[in-house]
Amino acid sequence: MGMEVAHVSASGMGGIRTAGDLVARMEMSRGMKLKEAKEYVANKLKVSVLDLSDPIAMGELRQDLNIGTMAPFVGGAKGIEAKLRIAELLDIEINCVNRFKDKLKW
Amino acid sequence: MQKIYARMGDGSATELSESELRRDLEEGTRDAAERAKIPPLSQGELAYLYDMYSSPARFVGVDRGNEVIFSYDNGSAKSREDLTEIPLHRAQEAQVYEKFLGADMVDFGHIDYSFKPVKAIVTFEQQALEYTLLVTTAPMFYGSQPNLGTYTQPDGPCPNPMELLPQGKITEARMAQEEMIEHAVKDMVYVGSAMYESGADGINFDTAGAAGDADFLATLRAVEILKKKYPQMGIEVGMAGEFVLGMHSELTYDGVRLAGLYPHKQLELVEKAGATVFGPAINTNTDKSGAWNTARAVTFVKPCTENSHIPVHANMGMGLSGIPVADCPPVDAVSRASKAMVEITRLDGL
Numbered sequence: 001m002g003m004e005v006a007h008v009s010a011s012g013m014g015g016i017r018t019a020g021d022l023v024a025r026m027e028m029s030r031g032m033k034l035k036e037a038k039e040y041v042a043n044k045l046k047v048s049v050l051d052l053s054d055p056i057a058m059g060e061l062r063q064d065l066n067i068g069t070m071a072p073f074v075g076g077a078k079g080i081e082a083k084l085r086i087a088e089l090l091d092i093e094i095n096c097v098n099r100f101k102d103k104l105k106w
Numbered sequence: 107m108q109k110i111y112a113r114m115g116d117g118s119a120t121e122l123s124e125s126e127l128r129r130d131l132e133e134g135t136r137d138a139a140e141r142a143k144i145p146p147l148s149q150g151e152l153a154y155l156y157d158m159y160s161s162p163a164r165f166v167g168v169d170r171g172n173e174v175i176f177s178y179d180n181g182s183a184k185s186r187e188d189l190t191e192i193p194l195h196r197a198q199e200a201q202v203y204e205k206f207l208g209a210d211m212v213d214f215g216h217i218d219y220s221f222k223p224v225k226a227i228v229t230f231e232q233q234a235l236e237y238t239l240l241v242t243t244a245p246m247f248y249g250s251q252p253n254l255g256t257y258t259q260p261d262g263p264c265p266n267p268m269e270l271l272p273q274g275k276i277t278e279a280r281m282a283q284e285e286m287i288e289h290a291v292k293d294m295v296y297v298g299s300a301m302y303e304s305g306a307d308g309i310n311f312d313t314a315g316a317a318g319d320a321d322f323l324a325t326l327r328a329v330e331i332l333k334k335k336y337p338q339m340g341i342e343v344g345m346a347g348e349f350v351l352g353m354h355s356e357l358t359y360d361g362v363r364l365a366g367l368y369p370h371k372q373l374e375l376v377e378k379a380g381a382t383v384f385g386p387a388i389n390t391n392t393d394k395s396g397a398w399n400t401a402r403a404v405t406f407v408k409p410c411t412e413n414s415h416i417p418v419h420a421n422m423g424m425g426l427s428g429i430p431v432a433d434c435p436p437v438d439a440v441s442r443a444s445k446a447m448v449e450i451t452r453l454d455g456l
C-alpha cells in the first residue's frame with residue numbers, strides 16, 4: 001500500500017479529493033483519452049484543467065455541487081447519492097445508478 | 107568522479123558513476139527497441155532521465171497539469187488480513203483506496219482473483235459488490251484474472267500442457283490449451299455478466315496472458331463477447347508481461363499470431379476486441395539498475411500511447427515497469443519511475 005502513496009503523490013490526480021474520479025469516468029464510459037477527458041470535465045465544472053487536480057479548489061466545488069467529498073458534511077451526498085448527481089453533471093450513464101433508479105422506480 | 111545514489115531492480119541501494127548511469131539508460135532503451143523493433147528514446151528523453159536519476163532529491167513528481175488517472179488491480183484485497191494483520195472488509199478497503207489513497211478508479215475482487223473459482227461463489231461476490239457500490243463514489247471495476255492454469259488437472263478439467271510438453275506431446279498440449287480456452291471464455295463471460303448486472307462500472311481482466319498465448323486469446327474472446335452484450339461496459343485489459351509467451355504458439359486473433367507480441371501489438375488486438383483501457387506490463391530485471399529498467403519500460407510503452415485510440419494505463423505495481431521487485435518499494439524509485447512514465451510517454455493513467 002505504501003507504493004500507492006508514492007505513486008499518487010508523484011503523478012496522480014487524487015480521486016474524489018479532486019476531480020480524478022470524474023475524469024476517470026470519462027475514460028471508462030466514453031473511452032476518452034486523458035486530455036479530452038480532462039477538458040470535458042473542466043468544461044462541465046466550469047473550471048480550468050489545472051484546477052481539476054487541486055484538492056482545495058475541487059474540494060470546495062465538490063461540496064457546492066454536492067457530488068461527494070473525502071469528508072462529507074452532515075447531510076451531504078455520500079456514495080450512491082453522489083454518483084446520481086455525477087451522472088447528471090457529466091451527462092453520462094452510471095451502471096449502478098441506473099440500477100438504483102430502477103429499484104426505486106425513479 | 108561523483109557517485110550517484112541509485113537502486114537496483116530489487117530495490118537495494120547501490121551507487122553509479124555518471125558514465126555508468128548514462129550507459130544504463132542507453133542500454134535499457136536499446137534493449138527494448140531491439141526486442142520489440144520500436145524506436146529507442148531520443149537524446150532529449152535520455153537527458154531528461156539522466157537529470158532525474160542523478161538528482162539527489164528523495165522524491166520527484168510530475169509538473170503541475172501532468173497528473174494522470176490511477177486504476178488498480180486487486181485493490182480490495184491488498185491489505186489482506188493474513189498478510190498485514192489489518193482486518194478490513196473489502197468494502198472498507200475500497201473506501202480506504204478512494205478516500206485515503208486517492209484512487210481514481212477502484213477495483214473490487216475476490217482474494218483468489220481468478221474467474222474460475224469466482225464462478226462458484228458469484229452470488230456472494232455480487233452481494234458484496236452491490237453493498238460496496240452503495241458506499242463508494244469513484245468508478246469501480248470488478249477485477250479478476252483469466253488464469254488458464256486453473257483449468258488443468260487435477261483441479262481442473264483439462265490435461266496439463268506443462269506436463270505434456272516435456273513428454274514431447276506437442277499436439278496433445280495444444281489440444282488441452284484449446285479446450286482450456288473454451289472453459290475460460292465461458293467463465294469470464296458468466297462472471298463478467300453477473301458483476302455488471304450487479305452494477306459494476308466495468309470488468310478488469312488482470313494479468314492477461316499469464317499462461318501464454320491461449321490465456322491472451324481467451325481474454326480477447328471474452329472481451330469481444332461482453333462488449334457486444336453490454337456496449338456501455340468499461341473493460342480494462344492489463345497484461346501479465348511485456349511479451350506473450352507462445353505456450354501453444356499457433357493461436358491467432360483476427361489473423362494475428364499471438365505468440366511473441368510486444369505491448370504496442372498487444373494494444374492493437376485489445377482495441378479490436380473492444381476494451382476501454384489497455385494496461386501494458388513491462389517486467390523489471392532485478393539484476394539491472396532502476397534507471398535501466400525505467401528507460402526500458404518507457405521505451406516499450408511510448409509507442410502504445412502514440413498509436414492508441416483508447417486510454418493506456420501502464421501497470422506499475424511492484425516489479426513492473428521500472429518499479430522494484432519488493433514489498434515496500436522505496437519512494438525515490440517509485441516516484442522516479444512514475445514521473446518518467448507519465449512525462450515521456452504521455453499516457454492516460456497508471
